[in-house]
Amino acid sequence: MEIVHPNSIDEALAGLGDGAIPLAGGTDLMVEVNFGHIRPERVIGLRRLAELKEWDGQRIGAGVTWRRIETHGPKALAEAARTVGSPQIRNAGTIGGNLGTASPAGDGHPFLAAVGASIELASTASQRTLTWQEFFTGVKETARRPDELIMAVHLPAGLPERQCFGKIGIRNAMVIATVCAVVTRADDGKTTVALGSVAPTPIRATGAENMISSIGHPSAGDLVEFQRLVSEEVRPITDHRSTEEYRRHGAGVLARRLLERCLS
Amino acid sequence: MIVELTVNGVPVTARVTNPGSLLDLLRDELGLPGSKNACEQGECGSCSVILDGELVCSCLVMAADAAGSSVTTVEGVSPDDGLHPVQEAMHHAGAVQCGFCTPGIVVAAVDLFARNAHPSSNEIKDALAGNICRCTGYGAIIRALEGVGATDEH
Numbered sequence: 001m002e003i004v005h006p007n008s009i010d011e012a013l014a015g016l017g018d019g020a021i022p023l024a025g026g027t028d029l030m031v032e033v034n035f036g037h038i039r040p041e042r043v044i045g046l047r048r049l050a051e052l053k054e055w056d057g058q059r060i061g062a063g064v065t066w067r068r069i070e071t072h073g074p075k076a077l078a079e080a081a082r083t084v085g086s087p088q089i090r091n092a093g094t095i096g097g098n099l100g101t102a103s104p105a106g107d108g109h110p111f112l113a114a115v116g117a118s119i120e121l122a123s124t125a126s127q128r129t130l131t132w133q134e135f136f137t138g139v140k141e142t143a144r145r146p147d148e149l150i151m152a153v154h155l156p157a158g159l160p161e162r163q164c165f166g167k168i169g170i171r172n173a174m175v176i177a178t179v180c181a182v183v184t185r186a187d188d189g190k191t192t193v194a195l196g197s198v199a200p201t202p203i204r205a206t207g208a209e210n211m212i213s214s215i216g217h218p219s220a221g222d223l224v225e226f227q228r229l230v231s232e233e234v235r236p237i238t239d240h241r242s243t244e245e246y247r248r249h250g251a252g253v254l255a256r257r258l259l260e261r262c263l264s
Numbered sequence: 265m266i267v268e269l270t271v272n273g274v275p276v277t278a279r280v281t282n283p284g285s286l287l288d289l290l291r292d293e294l295g296l297p298g299s300k301n302a303c304e305q306g307e308c309g310s311c312s313v314i315l316d317g318e319l320v321c322s323c324l325v326m327a328a329d330a331a332g333s334s335v336t337t338v339e340g341v342s343p344d345d346g347l348h349p350v351q352e353a354m355h356h357a358g359a360v361q362c363g364f365c366t367p368g369i370v371v372a373a374v375d376l377f378a379r380n381a382h383p384s385s386n387e388i389k390d391a392l393a394g395n396i397c398r399c400t401g402y403g404a405i406i407r408a409l410e411g412v413g414a415t416d417e418h
Contacts, residue, residue: 001265001282003328023329027306030324033283034304040283045329067318086394087372089306091318092325173393174307 003043009051009151013124015044017147022046024063025092027085028101046149052096058155059120062096066108069095074155076182077111079165084108086174096150099135102142102201105177105241107167109136109202113194114182115159120151129154136201160186162262168250178242179250183258189213191259197241198234198251205233205255212259227256267331271296272340286325287311290337298338298367309395312368313337319375321394338367341374349412350374357408361399369395373409385410 004020006012016022020042023029032038046052052063055072067090070081084090084098084107098108099119111117112132119135121128121144135143144150163184169175180196191213193205208229215222231252238244265280271294278293285304290296290313299322300310306321313322314336322335342348347355350373360366369392376383376391383391388409397405 001328003265003282003326003331005329005331023326026324026326026329027321030285030326031305033326034285034323043283043326043328045326047329085306086309087391088309088312088319088321088394089324092320173390174396 001040001043003045005045006049009049009122009149010124012044012046012049013122013147013149015042016123016149018042019146020044022100022149024052024094024097024100025065025089027089027093028097028103052094052151058157060095060153060155062099062150062152063094064096066090066093066095066098069108074111074115074159074163075161076114076163076165076184077108080107080111080167080180080182083165083167083169083175083177083180089174095153099142099150099153100144102136102140104139104200104202105180105197106202107177107180107196110180110182110194110196111163111165112153113202113204114163114184114192116156116192118154120154121145121148122151123147123149127151132202139200160184160190162186164258164261166254166258168254176241179236179247179254181251181254181258183255183262185259185262189216191262193230193255193259195230195234195251195255198236198247200235203234205230207233208255218259218263223256223260226259227252230255265328267328269330269332270334272336280327282328284327285323286313286315286327286330286335287322289327289330290322290335296337296339299371300364300367302364306394307396308365308368309372309392310365310368312371312395314371314375319372336371338371341370348374350377350409353408353412354405357404357411359401359404359408361397361401365395365397365399369397369405373412376409377412383409 004015021040022044052061054061066081066084167180168178177197184192212226234251236247302308302310306324311322
């Protein structure tokens with residue numbers, strides 16, 4: 001195995017391709033290595049590449065760790081960061097790595113979907129920015145080409161102040177989400193609802209969004225209908241972590257509670 | 265592959281079996297068995313070390329990627345002539361059952377007190393969220409660490 005420690009983005013990009021694997025915090029890749037699922041031939045070590053750690057307003061560099069997001073991120077993204085693994089994992093794991101792995105249970109993804117974030121990719125030949133919908137293509141699959149590096153996440157300006165993250169899991173710390181979600185509500189009532197762990201990629205519950213966005217002061221009955229629509233829109237499966245039925249119910253309850261928090 | 269790094273303040277050169285972990289390097293090549301090997305997936309915290317100033321699971325650090333880094337293991341937290349206050353407090357409180365998780369908890373607690381000299385009980389629990397004690401001896405561990413802050417206040 002060969003490892004390259006690039007001193008610049010250009011050097012990092014030049015090293016990609018030919019089966020080279022980008023290594024950031026290692027919290028996903030090394031599990032695969034330790035269990036013999038992956039045996040990398042070429043690794044691009046990005047942990048100390050300063051340019052990837054830059055955080056400039058709405059542009060969060062791919063190498064920014066969950067620890068930094070926990071203390072400096074927008075409210076709901078910081079709440080999500082706080083539930084990523086443990087202190088050890090948050091010190092190492094990065095937002096770029098979370099996107100590269102693209103687990104359906106990625107804790108950072110519902111926020112990106114809720115606010116309509118985009119993902120910046122670069123190769124030696126090109127640079128492009130994809131919407132989150134274009135970026136996530138399936139379970140642990142993304143539109144990133146092997147010669148591309150995830151450079152940064154771009155958040156839109158003027159995020160709603162009312163934004164909440166929530167996660168259902170079997171314990172409080174060190175847990176992979178059974179369902180996770182972010183709800184945002186702007187002053188004009190416009191509401192977004194994004195969920196993770198309930199479909200191959202993060203999804204928006206647009207029917208529920210449309211229904212509740214037009215109501216200035218939702219009644220108890222409106223909240224029940226909102227919950228029902230969210231449960232109807234998600235597409236969960238049964239696996240070792242939970243059942244399709246529990247996830248569907250949990251998604252609706254979680255989204256309704258997060259909306260109630262936004263409204264209170 | 266040969267890597268050079270600093271372990272517990274001492275520059276070392278070691279042979280790495282790629283793509284092995286920093287944990288394997290510490291235990292098998294450098295003869296430092298304090299960091300324990302258990303889950304190999306970052307869930308148990310028994311391999312916790314401080315890498316370039318950050319608490320991490322050494323099982324999730326690729327050894328080849330630690331080249332040029334500075335690592336502190338449980339063997340490096342105490343002064344030559346005694347114990348770190350965290351070790352002292354855990355020793356006095358009997359905050360050890362089987363002892364397997366103890367090195368990881370010591371390193372995580374040393375990292376906590378380096379950042380926060382007087383952590384609350386909840387801050388201690390948060391800091392140890394990534395360290396699992398299969399004996400479930402958390403009560404004594406947390407009481408011991410609460411005592412570290414108290415002693416410091418005298």
